[in-house]
Amino acid sequence: MKALYFAWVRERIGLAEEEIAPPREVVTVRELIDWLSARGEGYAAAFANPATIRAALDKMHAAPDAPIGAAREIAFFPPMTGG
Amino acid sequence: MAPRPTPAVRVQAEDFDLGREQALLTRGRRDIGALVSFVGLCRDEDGALEALELEHYPGMAEAEICRVADDALERWPLQALTVIHRFGRIQPGEQIVLVLAAARHRADAFAAAEFLMDFLKTRAPFWKKERRADGAPGDWVNAKSEDDAAADRWR
Numbered sequence: 001m002k003a004l005y006f007a008w009v010r011e012r013i014g015l016a017e018e019e020i021a022p023p024r025e026v027v028t029v030r031e032l033i034d035w036l037s038a039r040g041e042g043y044a045a046a047f048a049n050p051a052t053i054r055a056a057l058d059k060m061h062a063a064p065d066a067p068i069g070a071a072r073e074i075a076f077f078p079p080m081t082g083g
Numbered sequence: 084m085a086p087r088p089t090p091a092v093r094v095q096a097e098d099f100d101l102g103r104e105q106a107l108l109t110r111g112r113r114d115i116g117a118l119v120s121f122v123g124l125c126r127d128e129d130g131a132l133e134a135l136e137l138e139h140y141p142g143m144a145e146a147e148i149c150r151v152a153d154d155a156l157e158r159w160p161l162q163a164l165t166v167i168h169r170f171g172r173i174q175p176g177e178q179i180v181l182v183l184a185a186a187r188h189r190a191d192a193f194a195a196a197e198f199l200m201d202f203l204k205t206r207a208p209f210w211k212k213e214r215r216a217d218g219a220p221g222d223w224v225n226a227k228s229e230d231d232a233a234a235d236r237w238r
Contacts, residue, residue: 007138007210008223059143061206075140075208079226082137082144082168082209083123083180083200 001068003036005046006077009053012046022068029055030064032074052078085114090152090164094144096171099181108163108183115162117189119196121182127175133214135224137179139170140208151202155184158198159191166199168207172214198237205234 004017026035030050037047047053055062057071068074091108093099101120109115125135148166155161165183173179182199186192205226213221 004140006140006208007212056140056143056208059140059146061147075143077140077208078210078223080205080208081211081224081226082139082207083204083230 001071002073004073004075006075008078009046009076013042027067028064029057029062029066029068029074032068033064033076036076046076054079085162087156088161088163090149090156090166092145092148092152092165093167094139094141094148095167095169098169098178099167101181104165104167104181104183108165108185112162112185114187115185116187117192118183118185119189119192121180121196121200122178123180123200125173125175125177125179131216132175133216134172134174135179136172136212136214137170138210138212139168143208144168144170147207148203151199151206154202155195155199159184159186159195161186161191161195164195164199166203168203168209170209201230201233201237204230 001020002017003020005013005015010016022032022035026032033047033050033053036043054077056075057066058073101122105120148168152164152166161184163185167181169179182196184192184195211224213224215221
């Protein structure tokens with residue numbers, strides 16, 4: 001699946017997007033965050049405070065316990081500051 | 084009951100013209116009684132801000148604004164709705180966001196415009212980064228708990 005990162009999540013990871021292939025035991029958004037956090041320092045810094053991370057599955061907001069299911073795209077970003 | 088209008092939603096780098104958008108929305112209409120417009124501007128309070136860089140999630144930004152607009156159309160009998168949100172570099176004094184809500188009566192138009200802004204701020208995937216006038220590295224703007232509280236009161 002494609003992973004997209006925005007704002008300071010993107011800056012800390014150092015990537016705007018990448019292809020990821022999480023193992024089958026990664027079921028929820030929260031589990032995917034834990035799995036990504038273990039990939040390196042940038043990821044660990046980006047996801048250090050899960051309360052400040054928002055996620056979207058196929059461009060729809062998704063809660064931490066939402067199953068990733070067959071989503072083709074997941075995005076991680078800070079709380080929104082538009083408007 | 085008139086058919087539900089299709090909201091006009093645009094996410095763009097370019098500026099917008101309130102008068103033009105208002106004319107487009109009301110063109111040929113004789114049934115609109117109230118048109119509420121809200122324009123959000125880039126604000127500098129102490130001369131420290133050179134510009135805001137607005138990052139967005141292409142595709143989801145439009146989709147999420149459309150979802151919020153559909154929620155507004157569910158709640159109020161609106162006759163027309165326009166939402167424009169800009170991205171990219173925006174300097175103090177420049178426009179960031181436009182909401183136009185038209186209804187037969189003002190209460191519905193006022194309420195819908197406020198609802199739209201409260202939910203755009205907390206749900207539309209945009210992030211603001213400050214560019215400082217003194218060249219020092221700017222910070223990402225933090226989300227405000229008041230904005231969450233403003234959105235929560237509609238639940």
